Amino acid sequence: MSFAKPSVLPGFGLTFGFTTLFLSAIVLLPLAALTLAAASMQWSDFLAVVLSARALGSYRLSFGASLLAASINLVFGSIIAWTLVRYEFPGRKIIDALIDMPFAMPTAVSGIALTTVFAPTGWIGGLLQPLGVQVTYTWLGVTLALTLISMPFAVRTLQPALLEVQGELEEAAETLGARRFYVFRRIILPTVLPALLTGFTLCFARAVGEYGSVIFIAGNLPMKTEITPLLIVIHLEEFDYQGAAALGVVMLAISFVVLLTLNLLQAWRRRRHVRAAH
Amino acid sequence: MSITLDQVTKHYGGAPVVNDVSLEIGDGEFFVLLGPSGSGKSTLLRAIAGLSGVDHGRIALHGRDVTHIAARKRGVGLVFQNYALFDHMTVADNIEFALRVRHVRARARRQRRQELLRLVALEGMDHRLPAQLSGGQQQRVAVARALAHQPEVLLLDEPFGALDAKIREELRRTIRQVQRELGITTVLVTHDQDEAFAMADRIGIMNLGRLLEVGAPHDLYVRPATRFVATFLGAANLLLARSTPDGIQLGASVVAPAGHVAGAPEHEVVAVVRPEEVELAPTRAALAARYVAEGVIEEVVFTGALERLRVRLTDGAAEPLPAFAEGDANTALQVTRSRHAQRGFEVHAGQAVAIGVRRVHVLSTPLSSFTACAASAPLAEALSRQPLLAELVARMKTRVGMRVEPQLGVPNAACETAAAFVGTTVIAARPEGAQRAEWLLRRGAQDLLILPEQASAPQRVLIHWMGEAARSATLAVSASVLRHVPAEAVYVGIFPGDADSARHPPGMRELLDARSEAQAAHGLEMRTELRFGEATQELSARLADAPAQMLIVGVTDLARFGARFGALLDGGSWPVLIVQRDAA
Numbered sequence: 001m002s003f004a005k006p007s008v009l010p011g012f013g014l015t016f017g018f019t020t021l022f023l024s025a026i027v028l029l030p031l032a033a034l035t036l037a038a039a040s041m042q043w044s045d046f047l048a049v050v051l052s053a054r055a056l057g058s059y060r061l062s063f064g065a066s067l068l069a070a071s072i073n074l075v076f077g078s079i080i081a082w083t084l085v086r087y088e089f090p091g092r093k094i095i096d097a098l099i100d101m102p103f104a105m106p107t108a109v110s111g112i113a114l115t116t117v118f119a120p121t122g123w124i125g126g127l128l129q130p131l132g133v134q135v136t137y138t139w140l141g142v143t144l145a146l147t148l149i150s151m152p153f154a155v156r157t158l159q160p161a162l163l164e165v166q167g168e169l170e171e172a173a174e175t176l177g178a179r180r181f182y183v184f185r186r187i188i189l190p191t192v193l194p195a196l197l198t199g200f201t202l203c204f205a206r207a208v209g210e211y212g213s214v215i216f217i218a219g220n221l222p223m224k225t226e227i228t229p230l231l232i233v234i235h236l237e238e239f240d241y242q243g244a245a246a247l248g249v250v251m252l253a254i255s256f257v258v259l260l261t262l263n264l265l266q267a268w269r270r271r272r273h274v275r276a277a278h
Numbered sequence: 279m280s281i282t283l284d285q286v287t288k289h290y291g292g293a294p295v296v297n298d299v300s301l302e303i304g305d306g307e308f309f310v311l312l313g314p315s316g317s318g319k320s321t322l323l324r325a326i327a328g329l330s331g332v333d334h335g336r337i338a339l340h341g342r343d344v345t346h347i348a349a350r351k352r353g354v355g356l357v358f359q360n361y362a363l364f365d366h367m368t369v370a371d372n373i374e375f376a377l378r379v380r381h382v383r384a385r386a387r388r389q390r391r392q393e394l395l396r397l398v399a400l401e402g403m404d405h406r407l408p409a410q411l412s413g414g415q416q417q418r419v420a421v422a423r424a425l426a427h428q429p430e431v432l433l434l435d436e437p438f439g440a441l442d443a444k445i446r447e448e449l450r451r452t453i454r455q456v457q458r459e460l461g462i463t464t465v466l467v468t469h470d471q472d473e474a475f476a477m478a479d480r481i482g483i484m485n486l487g488r489l490l491e492v493g494a495p496h497d498l499y500v501r502p503a504t505r506f507v508a509t510f511l512g513a514a515n516l517l518l519a520r521s522t523p524d525g526i527q528l529g530a531s532v533v534a535p536a537g538h539v540a541g542a543p544e545h546e547v548v549a550v551v552r553p554e555e556v557e558l559a560p561t562r563a564a565l566a567a568r569y570v571a572e573g574v575i576e577e578v579v580f581t582g583a584l585e586r587l588r589v590r591l592t593d594g595a596a597e598p599l600p601a602f603a604e605g606d607a608n609t610a611l612q613v614t615r616s617r618h619a620q621r622g623f624e625v626h627a628g629q630a631v632a633i634g635v636r637r638v639h640v641l642s643t644p645l646s647s648f649t650a651c652a653a654s655a656p657l658a659e660a661l662s663r664q665p666l667l668a669e670l671v672a673r674m675k676t677r678v679g680m681r682v683e684p685q686l687g688v689p690n691a692a693c694e695t696a697a698a699f700v701g702t703t704v705i706a707a708r709p710e711g712a713q714r715a716e717w718l719l720r721r722g723a724q725d726l727l728i729l730p731e732q733a734s735a736p737q738r739v740l741i742h743w744m745g746e747a748a749r750s751a752t753l754a755v756s757a758s759v760l761r762h763v764p765a766e767a768v769y770v771g772i773f774p775g776d777a778d779s780a781r782h783p784p785g786m787r788e789l790l791d792a793r794s795e796a797q798a799a800h801g802l803e804m805r806t807e808l809r810f811g812e813a814t815q816e817l818s819a820r821l822a823d824a825p826a827q828m829l830i831v832g833v834t835d836l837a838r839f840g841a842r843f844g845a846l847l848d849g850g851s852w853p854v855l856i857v858q859r860d861a862a
Contacts, residue, residue: 168358168360168362169362169364171329171349171358171362172420172423173375174348174349175355176350176423176426177379190366191365191366
């Protein structure tokens with residue numbers, strides 16, 4: 001192909017073809033089918049489904065809790081990644097392995113486990129109850145579940161980035177007179193910012209699509225603790241495939257806009273960085 | 279003084295990486311810390327910068343004790359080997375970093391930045407990113423950045439390591455120029471002796487965590503005090519010579535009038551002969567310099583201005599000349615010859631030549647070579663391969679000879695070999711270590727190493743002497759040993775009786791005198807320890823205290839030797855080096 005740059009490894013044609021095919025079959029086609037299913041609806045029916053009060057409430061919870069969960073992971077995931085990268089302590093390898101546990105567990109199991117611990121009769125829930133904090137069956141529980149299942153994304157994207165921040169940079173900054181917080185803000189943060197954004201994006205994407213763990217801890221009260229994926233399942237159970245597809249399209253659109261924004265932000269940052277150079 | 283280090287020590291996992299370093303660096307001086315990798319030079323530099331703490335000792339900058347002060351308050355500028363520039367900032371932001379931290383106004387910042395960019399010859403590069411600069415330019419930016427806050431001391435950690443030869447040369451000149459212009463006290467760490475020669479006012483040479491020698495480049499090259507400095511700073515042939523009343527005898531002739539102490543017995547010394555001080559001629563008569571030995575050319579390498587040769591020594595003298603060139607144990611001599619000398623006498627491999635020496639320098643080290651002594655040849659052979667001995671021999675670039683004494687340890691029996699004892703005699707600790715030691719000491723062995731089979735490199739060397747006459751010799755031997763093992767030196771002062779009776783000032787004074795003599799005469803930093811009781815008992819107890827210790831003990835009289843030293847020499851797993859000097 002003419003637009004392929006010469007490369008040491010041949011096979012651009014083959015790999016490009018495979019990429020296109022694979023993406024089409026696995027990602028694009030199903031998405032198109034979904035959109036088509038929704039498109040067969042009347043416009044007014046479509047609006048009625050996606051703008052119903054119940055649907056609006058579920059968007060708020062789904063996207064709000066996902067953003068919150070991603071933000072929490074940004075902070076605490078960074079701290080965990082930092083600890084794992086920078087310090088050598090007994091049990092480090094074990095903790096490092098534990099990070100991936102939420103990946104491996106069926107999400108329903110995570111949900112049940114969380115519910116057990118945070119229910120008013122559970123270990124932590126029992127402690128929170130007297131303080132008037134209710135976790136299960138509230139938006140707090142939803143956020144908690146989403147935080148747990150997306151946490152590995154934050155840690156795993158940040159670890160390699162932090163590994164790359166040379167200790168020498170911090171030392172250089174220190175000999176130049178900078179205090180620790182200043183070093184963090186001006187040296188470490190800018191260096192790992194792309195990884196932070198990526199981690200945030202991945203966490204968010206994972207949280208929005210989550211279903212299994214949330215339904216156990218959320219209680220699924222319409223308008224209050226009902227997430228959009230659950231609403232979709234409810235529509236399916238009522239054999240309302242079109243309604244489910246309509247909600248699916250809305251989720252798709254919002255997710256796409258958010259992810260695109262984050263990616264553009266990254267690209268803009270990179271461009272600005274390069275422009276500063278000229 | 280700009281920088282004062284006082285007994286600075288730093289351990290990593292038990293082993294000292296910086297071992298009792300004391301040093302003073304003057305205002306505006308360009309000081310180079312030179313040493314092989316792992317010698318502790320970078321750790322020392324980081325300690326001065328405040329990036330790594332010290333376990334012991336004091337660091338002062340311009341008279342201010344900064345030992346416990348954070349790096350950012352020390353007022354130093356540090357340049358790293360890998361530049362350590364902030365990649366997400368422009369050149370301007372990098373250079374202004376230290377000024378921003380100090381809330382300097384934008385105009386003053388810009389002015390200072392332009393001044394610095396001019397200084398390092400990078401005008402107009404303000405708005406580039408580090409990734410757009412070459413390695414040499416990046417390091418210039420790093421230098422400018424380190425100077426922005428007008429530090430009192432500039433520290434450079436292998437700053438040219440990542441650059442190619444030509445750019446390195448250029449940057450050296452720039453840095454030297456900047457340093458002169460600003461008059462800033464500078465410490466540069468490097469493993470490259472050319473770099474040290476090219477830049478330094480003074481050089482300090484480190485090995486195994488110790489600062490071995492400090493001096494002007496020329497002085498260190500011409501008159502090194504230690505084997506390590508002699509061979510690390512330029513090429514050198516280390517040769518065994520004899521100190522006689524007539525002078526220094528090297529091979530066939532007396533080559534130098536060196537200061538032999540009148541009345542002292544003949545003894546072996548280590549002579550340094552630089553490759554360029556060797557003369558080759560077709561015959562002995564044709565030599566302008568003093569004849570040393572016959573040799574055969576082994577290898578000729580043409581390197582442009584100079585010709586490098588390896589010459590194997592054949593005999594040439596009544597007593598063959600044991601020589602060991604740097605690196606290998608064979609007896610090839612390194613020689614370099616100028617074009618002029620090459621034109622005068624052309625040589626080729628395989629040719630027989632007469633070897634002369636124009637100038638020799640004799641090291642002050644009392645440890646020249648080792649002689650493994652045992653009752654039979656196989657035992658001596660086995661002893662010569664003992665790991666600790668082998669390590670010492672390799673590190674000291676010396677050789678180990680063999681001496682068989684079938685009657686070793688048999689009372690009243692005479693020596694089998696008529697020749698005098700040469701260098702340090704070594705015997706196995708078992709069996710009958712004390713008895714054999716006494717046997718050898720009474721028959722003329724002066725320095726005697728008693729080596730248990732399983733002994734390995736010590737982490738601590740205890741030093742003690744019984745009788746003032748042995749003091750200087752014991753200190754000299756200790757200093758020599760400690761230059762070759764990364765161990766800490768502890769002088770154990772032992773006073774009779776219990777702690778109460780030892781409040782006598784003479785005891786303390788003796789201790790302090792010993793320390794200052796060690797430091798002044800041998801550059802050896804020692805800790806001191808006080809114990810009370812009978813000397814050999816206390817030493818045995820101290821040695822049994824911890825593993826990996828060695829004892830160096832000076833003795834003057836051998837009365838009741840077996841009774842006194844039995845426990846010390848027969849019982850332990852520690853090596854003991856006995857230094858015997860007569861109470862004159």
